[in-house]
Amino acid sequence: VSVLFPKWTNVLPTVFAMGALGGAVAAIGGFWYYATPKFWRVGYMPTQPGGGFNHQLHAGKLGMDCRYCHTKVEKSYEANIPNVATCYGCHGAGKLKKMDQSVIDYSPTHVAKTEFIREAFAQDASIPWRRVHKVPDYVHNFPHHVHLNAGMSCYSCHGRIDTMPVVFHAEPMSMSWCLDCHRAPEKSVVPKEKVTNLAWVQDELTKRKETGTVGVDAQRVLETLQKAPPANCGACHY
């Protein structure tokens, strides 16, 4: 017997057991970390047609309100992507001349960058924007209008869009992430008139987090809520 199994083999079961344990921990830990929306979805930044729409420039530098383009966000489930006509309203041939030269770059190369808008407009074709934020099909009709009217800021789900040259997925948008807020909305609601003021909201929410208090405004908004946000399955899944 000793010929077949020399003495050093006595440690093998221990080594195997430890290895298996370590492997299991690594597998579970790896799955835990890597197989979640937090890993897969945060930071998703697809390339948009025509070099994309620079939110940092439009919403940040130029100070355009979100609702200038996402016109129906307070009225509909969807925060609609603007029609080509909306882009053309500013980027149509010779339309930007009147604006402040210090903010807008009128160099020919820059103007050429928006050529795809005029082309699409001329052909009455749409621009195939790539979708960044998407809830799964079995999550029904995320109602933007309800959230906005209840004082949920764009910031809470989309982050500081006004600082993003290229829009990326800022939050995991997993179910537990949704529920975190639905169970404690007072941490996130802001006055309705401030919902698109992302910098202010970021400040306010950070303050609340640091001090552990809830803003007076939030209390006011909460009172106008119908009832606590739903945390039952049927609110989203049907």
Next chain:
Amino acid sequence: MTPRTLSAVHGQAVWRSADELWDSAQFREHLEREFPAGMSELVMRERQDLAKDAALLKNDPTLATGKSFENRREFLKLMGGSMALAGIAAAVPGCRRPDQKIYTYSKVVPEEVVPGKPLYYVTAMPRFDGGCEGLLVETHEGRPTKLEGNPLHPMNQGKSTIWSLASIMELYDPDRAKFPTFNNPQRGKVMASWDDFRAWGSEHFKAYDAKQGEGLAFLVEKSSSPTRAAMRDRILKKWPKATWTAVSSSEASAESAGTLAAFGTSMRSVTNFAKAHTKTIVSFDRDFLQYHATELASARQFAATRLVVETSDEMSRLYVFESSLTATGAAADHRMRLAPSRVTAALVLLAKELAPRVGGSAGAIKAAVDAVQVPSGDDIDQLLINECATELLAAGQGQSAILVGSSQPAAAHALAAVLNAALGNIGKSVRYVAMDAEEAGPSTARLGVLSEQIKSGGVSTLVCIGTNPVYDAPGDLDFAGLLAKVPTTITWHVGASETAEASTWSLNGTSFLEAWGDAKSIDGTLSPIQPMIAPLYEPALSEIEFLALLSGKEMSAKVDGYELVREVWRGNAKEWFGAITDFEPKWRRALHDGLVTSVAPTTPPALAKDLKDVVAGLGALTLGAAPSSGSLEVAFTLGNVGDGRFANVGWLQELPAFGTRVVWDNPVLLSPKTAVELGVAPLGFKYQGASDLANPFETNKLNAMYTEGTYPTARVAELTLNGKTVKAPVWILPGMADNTAVLMLGYGRTNAGLVGDGVGVNFSPMRKSSTSTLADAGLKLSATGETTMVVSTQNHWTMDGKDSVLRAVDLPAWKKYGSQTQEIVDSFYGTKWNINFAERLGELSHTPPNISIYDNPYNRSPMDADPTKKKANDPRLPSNVRDPSQAAVIANREQGAAFSSRPQWGMTIDQTLCTGCGACTIACQAENNIAVVGKKETAKGREMAWIRVDRYFTGDDLNNPGACMHQPVACVHCENAPCEVVCPVNATIHGPEGLNYMTYNRCIGTRYCANNCPYKVRRYNWFDYGVTKFNGGYYFKDAVEAVAPDRGGITGSGEHNKINPNLIPPRLRDKLDEISKMQKNPDVTVRSRGVMEKCTYCVQRINAAKIECKLAGLKDKDGHYVVPEGFFQVACQQACPSNAIVFGDILDEQSKVTATRRHARSYALLGYLNTRPRTSHMVRVMNPNPRILQARDPERFARLEEPFHHGAHHGGHEGESHEHMPGSEDGTHEPAESSGEPKAHTFFDTRKQREDRGYAMSLRVLSIPQGGQA
């Protein structure tokens, strides 16, 4: 068989099939199962079935090998194959985040479209049987998804029929014509374009200009459209000698001829019932509640005359004489089953009784009626005729209606018109509406004329528009042969068509949802038809555009349907709008409302002066004796697929047929007696002769049609009529006339598409062109020795406790007891409570109420104490909760029950009003993306429809059941839901508004919930029904089918797949095509394989309504956000033509559902299980004639005023205590004193008794006081 004595329907037996009536051991086993035997297994079962069927057929049990093929080796073999295929598939697509594009509007942005929100537009659907339905179409970003009734339209009033609901699938039919096809004489069929046709046509039609159109024939559908009529005039102006033949495929022209005789004008009789003025309705084979041009209005009016709210309410009484079993017959208080010719005889007998007594215009025909010889026969019950006559006279002027249907000759229609006039009914309970010339002409005769013309070589170009004569023309015309004789044939069609297949040119048309048009409903309301979407397969022309193209100067000209319709409307503006000026605003108003309101009312027509045509018609009427089994009479009927145009709509193919509940087929229907006599009764139906039928219990030959074989199997018979012979399966339908065969039209399409091809048998060739009715005689039927599978859902999802799931009483009983409650005191538990009239009919009157020993926060029934008043030391609370240390739990309780906040949703279904039409099922299917599974999958009990309509018969006689009743059952959203407690993953849980949620993405498919559901309303996606193509292909199909044995029609037709594509791994199957996907409701998940589903109470509509109300700031007087009553409707409620379904907030004191739920007719289905359903059903009240009952059904007569099955010695007076001891074997029940002492209770069985004793003991252990209010 003893449980039958407990039935809550007149104390009579209640059953759905022969098997259930005789309650065999096999049936009991079948009942216990979640699904029919064998449905959980894969394929190998089928070989076993073949052997079993062979054994049944030869009546030799030894033939069934009994050897199971479901052994491990077979299983491994199958799995191995699947794995190999799956492996290949898995390698193809990666595991990637789907890259979605968002396409916005560009330059032109529609003003009204809000992305994410549906828009609603009105339009109208022309009906092939005349008139139209006004519809409201839900569109999502320009994509129509759901059709609903237009609330403003007088016919629909927001309701819809199965046909209008399903007509959206005509738009999204993947097999519809997509481009023109030219049958080139040299090269055969070639794909062409409209430009090709225009170029070809300008040459071709030029030749006819010189001949004024001689040799040109148009075969079109009858249409109510004014624009179509204008286009016809244009065609006939351009080519005066062209033939214009307008036909309706399923029409019986006898009504037009009969009313012509009576009034001098062709008329259509339309019901005009009202509670105020309709007391007696007599129908002679007229199914006015279904498959009829005015079905919606008739069903609504009829329901109104039947509604009983107070005990003082009166009901109308309906007598039906019919040959098949129809919705109208099932709704009847008295029904007589007669062969079609004998229905005429019954009408003549009634006229003989009435004519001398009614006076008025009937005097003119008295002599003629008396002269008609009616051979006597056992089939006609003179008592019923006499009672009919008495009641019609007693009802008073204008208080009754006599209606005659499509199987009846012109003389019968004329006779009914005269009698209606004499009874003063015209303009009150019955209206007669004039037909125009195109509508009035007899279709089959017109086709005959056209055929003669073709035969004589008089037609060189035949243009078929919307018609399909190759499929549906009467057989004696041999239209397929005639079509081949015509040098050039052009067919314009929307769906696939047999005629188009045989034509020179096949042109793709637009559906009514894609083009402009107009239509007129039977009551004269004009509706514009506006397109909801651009034609899916452009270019395509609508019917009017096509006619305009042909009648125009240049074939290359652009035709615009919008301008054509407007031109006609502008031309008629004075008549329709009352002014020629201001056309534009009025036209826009008409588009908005979907109708023109200012149509002039019609005055009631007067009878012709001397009625000599009626007299002549009666003189020519010869009536024979009742038919014999050697020469059957025939009634041609329409079913769910209409005249065949809906054959490619899976929803309708899978909707159980009325009466038989057969799907995917149209077997010949015979009465059980006739089927036995002819030796064609289904396999397992073990009667050899009439003597067996007379004494079924004694001969002890139990039926096992549904339970012995794995699938119900019919015998195939050979039918010969008018020289045509077809083979078709035969099925039995209790309550049908003996020696009469019902042949359902619309099936047996050969070129309808993947769904409709080869489903059923086409009986149109057996019709002859000379008859004006949908009836015939002289059918020879003989067994062939072959068998085939017939799928009937009537035994699927059988609930146990059939004796009280259905409850019905007669009007006198309701009047006597309706307002009374009964106090139940149970000595055993010491509980007292009051139950209403409906609950007294069921178990609750003799079983104690169930009180849960667990404190269920959801309990909101009279049995529960007010949860807000519960105290921490409440002795009724379980001890662990009474423990003061559980302060948090108690504090939670003090805040009130989970169901104390509004809204709390609930539904009631009134069985008095339900006609069993199936509109709720189809509406649900359309709204909730419910999949169609196919014939064999349905046979295995895998159908997915969330609402099933259970059909019950009553009485002991299989051949002639007492009544036929319907009960729609969907998930009842139990407050104590048995499904929720068994789900291991919390996929089905309760919501705060009383909804039983089903979370698909959590479901892992254990099916425990379905097992535990006493209502059997949960549906399981055994395969990818929802996301793969029905009857579709799959990769390696040719290779697989080359080695697979032919399994003959597994999904639907079997024409397109030899083996079940569901058994192929999902990745390899053809995915649902994009066109079919367009119908899907974007607000509802499309479920995939392995997921349970069931009625959600249309949660998507509830959520949408809540959001809208919240955003609009709607609040009640207390400042709470509410969804006001009527803000939204659930899909079934919205469709129900008779308003039988009510849905709403049960905590809203003002809501209709609160009233109906509290109503004395309202009961909880299987309420004794303490499931506390949110859907309650309402007792059916019938209004039989006591004199007829006394003579013909003494058993029921005895219960006329005493509906409770414990007999007369329980008066049930208010306040009187009752203690019941049901279950003593001889059926006698002794009243017992209520004393508080435990007694020897016997309930349904001893096992339950034991459990109840233990339960009572547990109450004592928990120190819950006895005798107190729980």
